Amino acid sequence: MIARTHDLASFTALSAVFFLTVPNGLTLSTVIVALIANIIGGITPDIDQPTAPFWRNLPIGKYFGRAFGMLTGGHRFLTHSFIGVAIAAFLVWNFLRFLSPIIPTVDIFIVWISFLIGVLSHLFMDMFTKEGVPLLLPIPIKFGFPPLKRLRITTGKKLEMYIVIPLLIALNVYLYLLFYGDVVTFLHSIKL
Ligand SMILES: [Zn+2]
Numbered sequence: 001m002i003a004r005t006h007d008l009a010s011f012t013a014l015s016a017v018f019f020l021t022v023p024n025g026l027t028l029s030t031v032i033v034a035l036i037a038n039i040i041g042g043i044t045p046d047i048d049q050p051t052a053p054f055w056r057n058l059p060i061g062k063y064f065g066r067a068f069g070m071l072t073g074g075h076r077f078l079t080h081s082f083i084g085v086a087i088a089a090f091l092v093w094n095f096l097r098f099l100s101p102i103i104p105t106v107d108i109f110i111v112w113i114s115f116l117i118g119v120l121s122h123l124f125m126d127m128f129t130k131e132g133v134p135l136l137l138p139i140p141i142k143f144g145f146p147p148l149k150r151l152r153i154t155t156g157k158k159l160e161m162y163i164v165i166p167l168l169i170a171l172n173v174y175l176y177l178l179f180y181g182d183v184v185t186f187l188h189s190i191k192l
Helices: 003-021 028-048 061-071 082-099 108-126 158-178 180-189
Strands: none
Touching: 003 028, 003 108, 003 158, 028 108, 082 108, 158 180
């Protein structure tokens, strides 16, 4: 899946959890940082790819990306497994705890959860691609849906561009219209 699809999927997953839990009384800074963390989480598993947007935006990112890819076993390996998610969860939680004294108005737990929702949505979306994902590493099986590879999506091709992306957008529009009342209540409850 391309980065735009992952951004959208992360946001959709975050919205779904939001509508299930309808949190209230969050600070504005928590909401903003959580949204950014969610999008970052959604593309994080692809840091094992030298061409990942994550690395492309750094001047010598290509080389770091390549080195990082080798360290994590190449594309769609460690970062696309539950062990990888657990390592990322641990590192990001400690990073947020380290930052928390300088960002006292940010609820780091909400930010952390939003990041993880992004990461998990990435693995979920990649399951629909031909390559599949090695969720249960070190067990070297790549999982995909549907199980028949032929029926899965090729990254960046028409099916992703003209079906998956519009479907995700439609799902968001549908969710926000359906739970419009909750959105208004939530927005009113935001503290500065
Ligand atoms: Zn991926």
